[in-house]
């Protein structure tokens with residue numbers, strides 16, 4: 001294989017890739033540097049600080065705009081084959097369209113070159129949720145059909161500038177999360193939901209939106225933009241550059257609440273409305289029948305031509321897997337009025353059964369540890385979608401940090417006791433044995449899925465670094481490397497002093513795991529008898 005790895009000790013194919021992942025808005029920081037334009041996330045964090053747990057934003061992130069060489073040093077330290085990062089549309093095109101910003105192009109060229117110089121292959125996500133704000137203001141971003149043309153223009157620049165060196169492209173990250181969080185719950189930009197919405201016992205406040213229709217429109221435009229990007233790559237770049245293009249989708253795994261036929265059907269509708277919403281059009285050219293029949297005229301239609309363009313528009317599928325839920329049927333009720341698009345699938349998504357969670361979780365965490373769900377998901381995809389090539393593009397677990405007293409940048413001067421409690425909090429974060437266990441148990445399930453015929457080609461851990469965790473701000477930490485982002489830098493040219501990356505236990509564990517997986521196989525034959533004693 002190109003990396004000279006064996007992987008045999010992990011029970012994986014020789015060319016299997018290990019990696020870590022990140023995204024532009026979460027790690028780069030420097031949101032006002034290098035000619036970058038305003039993005040939807042900048043605008044959202046500014047307008048709705050109360051929707052971000054610690055009122056923070058993408059600055060400083062992990063400071064990767066300045067510290068990318070340091071990031072690569074740590075990738076080398078881990079021994080990974082691949083690094084998944086995303087390109088900020090607003091860095092390349094500050095106004096969303098028009099002429100590219102040279103400094104933005106330079107930054108990603110530098111990062112890509114630094115990776116290649118160290119033998120690490122880039123996996124590049126073209127859209128990880130950060131939309132140029134100009135396009136939001138002009139026509140509502142992904143609510144407008146115009147996004148398809150503007151996205152094509154953006155990816156065209158990326159393919160032509162970076163395509164000689166980038167051989168794996170991911171058009172979109174998690175359309176499900178982008179649509180649900182932005183347009184049904186309003187917890188991500190643009191903060192749309194049906195005003196005065198209550199869902200699963202929570203209240204959601206949004207000035208505008210329609211949680212029953214907008215998610216479907218946005219999902220539709222994402223699919224069309226994806227298909228357009230893939231078509232462009234095939235027509236103009238593939239022959240010359242020889243790369244592959246895929247898309248990254250996310251779903252919880254769903255177990256039926258019990259083995260009754262209605263709950264087994266609920267499980268199927270759950271998987272269809274989360275994964276099938278996007279993967280069915282990509283494979284079969286249309287939404288799942290269960291969605292068509294339940295969402296009816298709220299679900300947009302594809303023309304015959306669009307449907308053809310969508311069908312088979314991927315070389316691989318990226319899957320992000322974190323956790324699982326029970327699916328329980330919601331019985332037929334003639335007076336039933338859906339309030340949010342999730343209601344259409346007529347199931348309850350439950351963490352508990354008889355008071356027992358589906359898997360262990362930290363308090364207030366959405367990650368219930370359910371490793372078997374990864375294997376189940378892989379075999380479900382193998383069977384329903386004719387066994388595509390797969391990368392697990394994200395898997396990981398967070399440390400929640402809701403109660404430390406260093407969550408804001410304007411703390412009163414530290415007393416001895418806050419200093420000590422901060423030290424203790426830091427030590428706890430570095431000693432993340434649960435993270436190594438989480439990863440090890442998921443990799444084991446992945447090995448079993450491969451043994452059962454699933455074509456998984458690689459596995460990325462989310463994430464390289466502690467970073468801006470969207471609505472959780474800096475209170476939820478997924479990194480192999482600890483960063484104290486709360487000590488905000490005063491000198492933007494030298495943020496290194498404040499953003500030192502410290503390896504957690506799990507980083508050392510992963511490094512060890514990759515090394516052992518790749519250690520040489522010693523074979524004893526008659527020609528080479530063991531040294532006699």
Ligand code: GBH
Nearest residue numbers: 023173174177181250320366394462469478
């Ligand atoms: C991924 O989403 C993202 O791709 C990545 O950027 C992110 O950093 C990573 O996960 C870790 O979160 O507010 O409690 O109701 C995973 C899918 C969907 C999981 C939204 C969390 C909200 C939980 N995410 N969901 S909650």
